Amino acid sequence: MSSSTSNTSTHHTSTIGAIGAPSRRNTELALLVFAVLIPVFAYANVGLAIDDQVPTGLLSYGLGLGLLAGVAHLVVRKFAPYADPLMLPLATLLNGLGLVAIWRLDQSKLLQQIHVAGGKATNQLIYTAMGIALFAVVLVFLKDHRVLQRYTYISMVGALVLLLLPLVPGLGANITYGAKIWIQVGSFTIQPGEFAKIVLAVFFAGYLMVKRDALALASRRFMGLYLPRGRDLGPIIVVWMMSILILVFETDLGTSLLFFGMFIIMLYVATERTSWIVFGLLMSAAGAVGVASFEPHVQTRVQAWLNPMHEYLLSRNGSNDGLVHSEQAMQALWAFGSGGTLGTGWGQGHSELIRFAANSDFILATFGEELGLAGLMAILLIYGLIVERGVRTALAARDPFGKLLAIGLSGAFALQVFVVAGGVMGLIPLTGMTMPFLAYGGSSVIANWALIGILIRISDTARRPAPAPAPSPDAEMTQVVRPS
Amino acid sequence: MNKPLRRIAIFCGLLVLALLIRDNWLQYVKADSLREDPDNRRVLIARYATPRGDIIVDGKAITGHAETTSGDFKYKRTYKDGAMWAPVTGFVSQSYGATQLESIEDGILTGTDDRLFFRNTLDMLTGKPKEGGNVVTTLNAAAQKAAYDGLKKQGGKGAVAAIEPSTGKILALASYPSYDPSTIAGGSDSDAEAWKKLDKKNNPDDPSLNRALREVYPPGSTFKVVTAAAALENGLYKSADEKTDSPLPWTMPGTTTPLKNEGNIPCKNATLRVALQYSCNTVFGKVGSDLGNEKMLEEAKKFGFTEEQFTPVRSSSSVFSDDMNPSQTALSSIGQYNTAATPLQMAMVASAVANNGTLMKPYMVDSLQAPNVDTLEKTEPEKMSEPLSAENAQILQSMMETVVQKGTGTTAQIQGVTVGGKTGTAQHGENNSKNPYAWFISYAKVGDSAPVAVAVVVQDDNAVRENISGSGLAAPIAKSVMEAVIDSKK
Numbered sequence: 001m002s003s004s005t006s007n008t009s010t011h012h013t014s015t016i017g018a019i020g021a022p023s024r025r026n027t028e029l030a031l032l033v034f035a036v037l038i039p040v041f042a043y044a045n046v047g048l049a050i051d052d053q054v055p056t057g058l059l060s061y062g063l064g065l066g067l068l069a070g071v072a073h074l075v076v077r078k079f080a081p082y083a084d085p086l087m088l089p090l091a092t093l094l095n096g097l098g099l100v101a102i103w104r105l106d107q108s109k110l111l112q113q114i115h116v117a118g119g120k121a122t123n124q125l126i127y128t129a130m131g132i133a134l135f136a137v138v139l140v141f142l143k144d145h146r147v148l149q150r151y152t153y154i155s156m157v158g159a160l161v162l163l164l165l166p167l168v169p170g171l172g173a174n175i176t177y178g179a180k181i182w183i184q185v186g187s188f189t190i191q192p193g194e195f196a197k198i199v200l201a202v203f204f205a206g207y208l209m210v211k212r213d214a215l216a217l218a219s220r221r222f223m224g225l226y227l228p229r230g231r232d233l234g235p236i237i238v239v240w241m242m243s244i245l246i247l248v249f250e251t252d253l254g255t256s257l258l259f260f261g262m263f264i265i266m267l268y269v270a271t272e273r274t275s276w277i278v279f280g281l282l283m284s285a286a287g288a289v290g291v292a293s294f295e296p297h298v299q300t301r302v303q304a305w306l307n308p309m310h311e312y313l314l315s316r317n318g319s320n321d322g323l324v325h326s327e328q329a330m331q332a333l334w335a336f337g338s339g340g341t342l343g344t345g346w347g348q349g350h351s352e353l354i355r356f357a358a359n360s361d362f363i364l365a366t367f368g369e370e371l372g373l374a375g376l377m378a379i380l381l382i383y384g385l386i387v388e389r390g391v392r393t394a395l396a397a398r399d400p401f402g403k404l405l406a407i408g409l410s411g412a413f414a415l416q417v418f419v420v421a422g423g424v425m426g427l428i429p430l431t432g433m434t435m436p437f438l439a440y441g442g443s444s445v446i447a448n449w450a451l452i453g454i455l456i457r458i459s460d461t462a463r464r465p466a467p468a469p470a471p472s473p474d475a476e477m478t479q480v481v482r483p484s
Numbered sequence: 485m486n487k488p489l490r491r492i493a494i495f496c497g498l499l500v501l502a503l504l505i506r507d508n509w510l511q512y513v514k515a516d517s518l519r520e521d522p523d524n525r526r527v528l529i530a531r532y533a534t535p536r537g538d539i540i541v542d543g544k545a546i547t548g549h550a551e552t553t554s555g556d557f558k559y560k561r562t563y564k565d566g567a568m569w570a571p572v573t574g575f576v577s578q579s580y581g582a583t584q585l586e587s588i589e590d591g592i593l594t595g596t597d598d599r600l601f602f603r604n605t606l607d608m609l610t611g612k613p614k615e616g617g618n619v620v621t622t623l624n625a626a627a628q629k630a631a632y633d634g635l636k637k638q639g640g641k642g643a644v645a646a647i648e649p650s651t652g653k654i655l656a657l658a659s660y661p662s663y664d665p666s667t668i669a670g671g672s673d674s675d676a677e678a679w680k681k682l683d684k685k686n687n688p689d690d691p692s693l694n695r696a697l698r699e700v701y702p703p704g705s706t707f708k709v710v711t712a713a714a715a716l717e718n719g720l721y722k723s724a725d726e727k728t729d730s731p732l733p734w735t736m737p738g739t740t741t742p743l744k745n746e747g748n749i750p751c752k753n754a755t756l757r758v759a760l761q762y763s764c765n766t767v768f769g770k771v772g773s774d775l776g777n778e779k780m781l782e783e784a785k786k787f788g789f790t791e792e793q794f795t796p797v798r799s800s801s802s803v804f805s806d807d808m809n810p811s812q813t814a815l816s817s818i819g820q821y822n823t824a825a826t827p828l829q830m831a832m833v834a835s836a837v838a839n840n841g842t843l844m845k846p847y848m849v850d851s852l853q854a855p856n857v858d859t860l861e862k863t864e865p866e867k868m869s870e871p872l873s874a875e876n877a878q879i880l881q882s883m884m885e886t887v888v889q890k891g892t893g894t895t896a897q898i899q900g901v902t903v904g905g906k907t908g909t910a911q912h913g914e915n916n917s918k919n920p921y922a923w924f925i926s927y928a929k930v931g932d933s934a935p936v937a938v939a940v941v942v943q944d945d946n947a948v949r950e951n952i953s954g955s956g957l958a959a960p961i962a963k964s965v966m967e968a969v970i971d972s973k974k
Contacts, residue, residue, distance in 0.1 A: 333510065336515075337511065340515040350526050373512055377507060380500055380503050388496070403489065418499040418500075425510055427506040
């Protein structure tokens with residue numbers, strides 16, 4: 001890497017002006033080394049715990065992850081040199097740990113018997129490679145995120161199509177209990193909602209950037225709140241209706257909440273009007289309660305959340321009320337509780353008892369049980385850091401579209417983490433989404449790598465030094481002593 | 485736009501904070517209750533993850549463990565001579581829980597007992613896997629084998645309990661027919677099938693019943709030992725050879741029914757010795773009715789009647805009623821009517837007489853051992869009561885010895901050993917329709933000490949009715965158990 005280091009320095013001297021920021025690429029590289037090494041040790045740890053030997057795949061696994069991280073780093077170094085240095089290592093670390101947990105669950109005979117596990121880690125590594133490839137494509141071909149602004153309305157159509165795909169007869173795959181958020185293409189299942197998240201953020205950002213003045217200024221004051229004009233309510237009602245439709249027809253509370261929440265966040269940022277938040281909360285509450293009052297699938301989820309033990313017993317002893325009961329919620333709670341403060345250690349827990357979706361929706365329970373409170377808090381904080389870097393990118397972005405897009409993507413990421421982790425931990429009702437990067441599933445990994453790619457692109461644009469009008473001698477001095 | 489952005493940043497921070505708080509709630513505050521929730525399968529997985537400690541008799545383990553091939557429970561229990569030892573061990577099964585000793589000493593056997601906490605913590609730090617401790621019993625392998633083989637040879641159903649009178653140590657505890665707990669220890673289909681076969685509904689023999697502790701039988705004439713003790717203790721008669729006030733035939737008070745003796749035996753005004761020798765119903769029935777319900781009950785209670793015994797395995801409580809009229813008391817005093825006793829109870833009666841009137845609390849766990857065989861707890865012999873004075877006990881001993889020398893119990897004689905005993909043939913069934921229970925209780929004395937007291941009950945529905953007697957069916961088993969104990973002391 002010495003050549004590229006000197007390369008960057010040359011780059012600095014030639015282009016950086018007085019307000020230049022360090023590129024931080026070497027920081028990123030150093031962090032990446034850790035982000036690869038930690039999962040490699042974890043992988044060895046699983047093998048030692050389960051088979052008393054270092055797993056035979058350690059070298060290929062380590063090289064694979066290292067190679068992917070290396071490629072991603074080189075692409076960033078070449079095409080987004082001023083990008084945020086934390087996002088890539090954090091995402092790599094989560095992705096690597098997710099691979100370890102998936103491989104660990106692959107070893108479970110119980111999960112192999114019910115075809116939930118077995119060879120899934122290899123698949124996930126392939127998905128990761130595809131994700132990194134998409135990440136690279138984003139950085140190589142999307143030279144400036146503002147280009148996306150041109151595709152505002154195409155994005156709207158695209159997002160709608162993606163969201164409605166699972167409802168198309170013959171395409172929709174009903175593989176999770178109840179929630180219809182998957183489509184089947186050949187032998188692959190795709191979760192279009194993960195991609196819709198990004199496309200929708202592009203649409204909202206483009207749309208709100210144009211309309212924000214109208215939405216923000218034309219309003220009446222009433223009881224301290226700025227009430228929007230009736231016709232300005234149009235878009236929010238359309239998005240709300242869409243969320244409700246998703247909830248009713250795809251019976252997925254998580255996706256619905258995610259999109260509506262993302263829109264409210266972006267609307268609030270665009271207009272700086274608190275009233276939108278109030279409206280948003282009222283509308284989502286009305287929607288959720290309204291749908292829950294007649295949709296049995298949502299009702300079971302709420303029941304399982306309020307009384308997981310009752311649901312467990314219903315599932316165990318069989319009930320003939322025509323609803324699908326699942327013991328997963330209670331099994332997940334037991335997994336967390338059994339992990340305790342320090343956890344059982346890699347490979348020594350029994351999160352396979354969750355059975356179905358143990359390595360996807362419920363993978364957080366494996367982390368909770370085997371790494372304990374300490375490990376899980378670290379994981380949650382890593383997610384928090386990614387979100388924080390995303391928000392920081394939004395703050396640093398110089399154009400409103402970039403700000404909106406960055407906050408939309410980071411907000412959606414944060415909401416998804418909250419909805420999934422909160423669901424698995426029993427804080428809120430369970431939904432059919434997965435933890436970004438950790439969980440098994442191609443769509444999720446690929447889409448989230450693309451999301452990180454876009455955030456990195458925006459942060460690169462944001463942190464890229466503006467061309468200096470006239471370099472002063474002082475600036476030259478400052479630059480010489482700066483470590484790089 | 486930056487002001488709302490900062491607020492969104494705070495909002496996202498709050499979301500993460502909510503997750504962190506929830507995580508702390510789950511994995512710190514609620515961790516223990518979730519971890520130890522009996523519905524949490526991890527509790528069972530951990531229970532079977534390490535080999536269980538053993539139950540030990542005469543320095544040898546009568547239990548073992550085997551690795552299971554299927555499922556998530558690693559080890560299952562195995563038993564050596566499981567059917568013979570089942571009344572001692574009970575069972576522990578991956579599917580059906582644990583009973584008796586396996587259940588009571590579960591903490592020691594699985595290694596989760598608090599007394600092993602320090603050791604477990606050390607093991608955890610040094611990386612050693614958790615081990616279970618051992619339960620050392622008081623049983624005598626030779627006596628147990630003699631008891632079980634005797635019952636098996638006899639056929640039918642039956643039970644044996646043997647005690648060391650001076651300490652209360654249980655030496656033998658056999659029940660027949662029995663079952664091998666190994667067959668239900670696992671979680672497989674064959675275990676489930678074996679379990680189903682053990683169910684009383686499918687198996688009228690009820691092999692999983694611990695007859696030595698958990699079944700009460702009318703003790704018949706063996707109860708006359710208790711009645712004799714009551715007569716001596718209450719001063720009704722002062723010696724074994726004093727003539728009693730016993731008319732023949734004797735009509736029970738308040739009735740017109742004469743109490744019958746078995747055959748034509750010299751019971752008129754017979755001494756207690758002769759009455760016990762020939763097993764006179766008239767003499768002991770009248771003693772009981774003369775003393776009255778209250779005094780008889782008091783004496784029976786001193787021997788342990790009406791209370792459950794915890795050896796530590798619980799025994800059923802033996803019955804002597806407290807609301808009887810004189811004729812009912814008379815019948816009860818010869819071990820009929822409501823009177824019912826566990827084999828352990830009748831062994832305690834023989835044991836108290838043999839130990840010069842002092843009844844020791846019966847127990848079967850000698851000590852609990854840590855995995856490295858350090859003793860964690862040792863059971864000390866404990867006096868339970870004094871049903872009769874040493875003087876009266878010796879009078880009763882000489883009477884019981886007469887029974888074996890020249891009375892109904894001659895089949896229990898052992899060369900060179902003083903044996904005292906009492907036979908019993910208890911009626912049962914509606915109007916005495918079923919084959920009676922054959923009883924024998926006895927003790928053996930070597931020199932001044934009595935190493936063993938034993939009670940045997942046999943119920944043989946297939947035997948010819950006339951051949952059933954305590955002397956014929958039960959006494960030979962008692963004899964072989966006593967011999968086994970005496971031989972093992974040499």
